[in-house]
Amino acid sequence: MLIAEKYRSFAPLYDLLSAEWPVYRAGRKIGIESLDLHPGDQVLDIGCGTGLNFGLLQQRIGPGGTIVGIDRSPDMLAQARRKATRNDWTNVILIEADATTLTPTAIRADIAAQGGREYSEAALATYALSLMTDWETAWTNMILMSSPGASMGVVDMQEPTGLHSLMAPLARAACHLGGADITAHPWTGVEHNCADVMPASARGGHLQIRTGRLR
Numbered sequence: 001m002l003i004a005e006k007y008r009s010f011a012p013l014y015d016l017l018s019a020e021w022p023v024y025r026a027g028r029k030i031g032i033e034s035l036d037l038h039p040g041d042q043v044l045d046i047g048c049g050t051g052l053n054f055g056l057l058q059q060r061i062g063p064g065g066t067i068v069g070i071d072r073s074p075d076m077l078a079q080a081r082r083k084a085t086r087n088d089w090t091n092v093i094l095i096e097a098d099a100t101t102l103t104p105t106a107i108r109a110d111i112a113a114q115g116g117r118e119y120s121e122a123a124l125a126t127y128a129l130s131l132m133t134d135w136e137t138a139w140t141n142m143i144l145m146s147s148p149g150a151s152m153g154v155v156d157m158q159e160p161t162g163l164h165s166l167m168a169p170l171a172r173a174a175c176h177l178g179g180a181d182i183t184a185h186p187w188t189g190v191e192h193n194c195a196d197v198m199p200a201s202a203r204g205g206h207l208q209i210r211t212g213r214l215r
């Protein structure tokens, strides 16, 4: 099954079945807490899915900030939209686009047309870049939609290490089910393009977190 089709049928159940609380919440929490966010900031959330990052981001940017969620799956975006409506988050802009093929100038214009700013003060991708065969292009596009010195974050997965490598088959299976390439290591983008890189990990190294400031 193609990854896009997988997320079409999975979207309504994603929050329930994605092992969010036992496993993946830890990574997004560390990632968002490590971003240098301020009230009023605009944050890009690339491959935002159902918007599981939105609540944590709202706590940091407040009602005067803006979340721009970009995802290629209309069904995942529909869930994100429901979440925003349910929580009365009127500062969320959702855009359907493929992060690897989008035109940054066109998306920036679209954001501005919807009341946001062309360039974002922060950009984040959680458990999303490893699903994209050309994640390097998606990362470059993230940079091209961010302001100079923006706070950047990538949270993604690798095989657990050390004692926790016993859990490797489980981690491999979870990534396979979600369509992620566990060997992609997309946080290397942060290491290449950012200064003041903060490395972190959780769940026996399965979750890798990198944040930094765009050079």
Ligand SMILES: C[S@@+](CC[C@H](N)C(=O)[O-])C[C@H]1O[C@@H](n2cnc3c(N)ncnc32)[C@H](O)[C@@H]1O
Residues within 6 Å of the ligand: 007, 028, 046, 047, 048, 049, 050, 051, 052, 053, 070, 071, 072, 073, 076, 097, 098, 099, 100, 125, 126, 127, 128, 131, 132, 178
């Ligand atoms: C595993 S989910 C993660 C969602 C969310 N970031 C989270 O932390 O829960 C991966 C998301 O990436 C999206 N995605 C995959 N490839 C994409 C691409 N090329 N462009 C935009 N979104 C993509 C999928 O539609 C899906 O919503």
